Amino acid sequence: MKRRTLLASAAALAMAAGAAFAQDVPKIGFVYVGPVNDGGWSQHHHESAMKMKEHFGDKIELVEQASVPEGADAERVLTQMALGGADLIFTTSFGYMDPTINVAAKFPDVKFEHATGYKTADNVSAYSARFYEGRAIEGFLAGHVTKTNKIGYIGSFPIPEVIRGINSSFIHAKKVNPDVEISVVWVSTWFDPAKEADATQALLDQGVDVVLAHTDSTAPLAVLKEKGGLGFGQAADMYEYAPEPRISSIIDEWAPYYIERVQAVLDGTWESHNTWQGIGDGMVGIGEITGPVPADVKAEAEKMIEDIASGAYHPFTGPLNKQDGSAWLADGEVADDGTLAGMNFYVEGVSGEIPQ
Template identity: 55%
Template sequence: MKLNKWIGAAAFAVSCLVAPLSQAADEPLKVGFVYVGPIGDHGWSYEHDQGRIEMEKYFEGKVETTFVENVPEGADAERVITQLAKSGHDLIFTTSFGFMNPTIKVAKRFPKVHFEHATGYKRGKNVSTYVLRTYEGRYVSGVAAGMSTKTNTIGYIASFPIPEVIRDINSVYLGAKSVNPDVKIKIVWVNTWYDPGKEADAANALMDQGVDIILQHTDSPAPLIAAEKRGLMGIGQASDMSHFAPKAHMFSVRDVWAPHYIRTIQEVMDGTWKSEDYWGGFAEDILQIVSVNPALPEDVKTAIAETEAKIKSGEFHPFTGPLKDNQGNLVIPEGKTLDDEELAGVMWYVEGIDATIPK
């Protein structure tokens, strides 16, 4: 069953038939996906759905999937997750940070169902988390932006003030600063994951302030399109956005979810699934630099490739000390690299970012 538009939690509940959790051995594994945005956002939700499609092809009829898109973070999410659990799904992927508490709450009521929550930090006996090392792609983005800016001012369109977003802003700035000591970063918070109008307005506001390279933690191509109209440049988010703004597009950092979905579903089928915190990035090829603009200067293209390679091999990690926050506190001592648990709790800006994290 593929629900290709949001029709409201109540309508969804009526449309699904309650089925027992146990299934015959010859029946397909039922897998549900909950998306915060539309599958046509050309970003985060789009790539999760591409992963779902690839996973279905891989298992050739052994898996039956359901997806619900445009699910608000909060009470509606809890209702949708509950209905998926009640309607016989063996495994449910909830794909946004704001689905964390609803996932944990529902999982306690359905202990035989497996749950996987993207980008969160809470686990349970039947709840795992899975996170992309997006900060790796952000560091490469910062290097490219720092080398390419003519105004020494880059801009970041931020969604919500959560660790994932704060961590990535820091990584962009650290990458830019590593190649351009004079670079500054301006940040606009839009408090949404997907709203093309707001995203375009934020991009234009940043460009009005002298920003000439646009980066984003939102999911539509609107910021890139805005940059193209003004003859400036930007970097694509989550999926390959090159076709939306071929001149403005420097490259995209693509999320490739199929390998994780295939691995997880195989573990459920084999009875080897266990609750864990999974992090994947360049090394696992679930984060990829794609469609580098051939018009970029050769030194920029070389820096992109070399920086990606150093991170992928483990030679370099963006969050290795010594590192201070923008209040002058030593947050990472010399020689120390933040582990995954520490990365999941980053709620400070690095030294040099002239901004305050919103409450």
């Protein structure tokens, strides 16, 4: 009888110790706007989260929620994660910004990291990549390889990130091809393969032969492969479409940042900040340049990548005017981060209006 009592007591102690240990392991949450197999944005965040998990092993617990619409649904999911014991939550889409701020105010002991936004709080950090640096490379290549002098851009939402991408692409296409024009099609979604495919076809119907996509799926490249035309991988390398229609790509490298921020939680050194990193920091990668790109053009693009990484060149360097012809940047003047972060205008030469 005593032996049974001792065994039962030992089992209870072991269970209690196990529960205490489990409680001591930080729970790290990730929320994605699309499926984790979208081939682009959400998949790359997920793969980076998995690399982070592999790095820390049993020191952390990972929880993920995919295909969460921006808005009220996001706020509900974040609330459930916080109630479920999450210590740090990464919210990986621009439209999660206000839901993140709202939920963070209700859970001051939970830390939040919001991707691509600009609002912060004591327990909310913001982080983003300087995608416009990669768009400069894509625009440079597009201006060289277009045969119709018409390039196209699939825009998701008219937020500064996307507007910067359009402007950077056009500026650098125009530098190497003064006759180039750019057409923008807005799809009002981050991930909708059918809409992305239709937008690609609409651009091709306008005579566009090079398409840059600021959406999350591989649908634009699939259409270009079938119908003809060139394009770029977005958020992920999408190398399965190389050597063409995919001739290069912008690759989001989130894993080092995730490892750094989770380590800060483990160390007790996490603090709110706002970070914006680019090619030089390793957060923006440029995929191998393939397809019908001449060797000398490839070499020039690679030199531009090096110059951007070192700080020797900034993609928004004057002289540049706004769309209405008014002066913006004088010769040699570089755009400041504040203007770029809130960019709400096209540069001269881009046609059409930005949706409100």
